[in-house]
Amino acid sequence: MTALAARGVGVLIEGTPILDGVDVTVRPGELLALVGPNGAGKSTLLGVLSGDVAPSSGSVELGGRALARHAARDLARLRAVQLQKQGLAFGFRVQDVVRMGRSPWHRTPQADDDDRAVASAMDRAEVTELAERLFPTLSGGEQARSSFARLLAQETPVLLLDEPTAALDIRHQEALLEVLRRTVRAGAAAVVVLHDLSLAAAYADRVCVLAEGRVRADGPPADVLTGDLLSEVYGHPVDVVEHAGRLVVVPVRARSLEEAPCPR
């Protein structure tokens, strides 16, 4: 069973192909990391998967039904999205932002759960202490954790996150992915855009490498995260080493200025 499936997805913007023939699936209980260089099309693909970007070709199925055939309200009960750039949410406190995640459940029996869901999400994202703070006054990392809490509060079976760890310190990066892993083990499906390939190696069940709008590789981290593939896709030599039973991806660096190639 797939929770979410993109088939042959293409996106053209002003005649330029941004995505081309992309097939991606994610199952309940699975964490899929979406990786690839800047401009590869990761955010665009996440937009297509969430229904915010209409593909020029191909289709997306969510919960066994064409995305386009879900009403907006139903969509918001099936999938939650944490965008790369969050709106500034002027005038809203953190707890208000998190509570917005409950709006799809308004006037449903699940609304009885709102207080519990908000408190649990804030606890897991470690923003309980920020509850009364105004969202725009938070640091980038605190804003990202508040947006993560909002996504968790929505309690949907599918989670889509665009670079949720980009602004986080090392402890909060690990904590966020640990929470996601637990949520996925409890039955959710998650697609997470990550730049840190070692984080992807440690937490993802499957890694999809996107390059120039196409899927270059898709499989378990150990199959996909190889030095050869990553060096080619990123245009920089990369080593993949094993450490404490996990793969760690490190860029090859010159030891001195004399050894370093001139940057382009």
Ligand code: ADP
């Ligand atoms: P990624 O998230 O992998 O860095 P994006 O999906 O944001 O990449 O963008 C893929 C490519 O599409 C980039 O070259 C970007 O400049 C281009 N692109 C995305 N959205 C638009 C748009 N609305 N208009 C023009 N170009 C766009």
Ligand code: MG
């Ligand atoms: Mg992006």
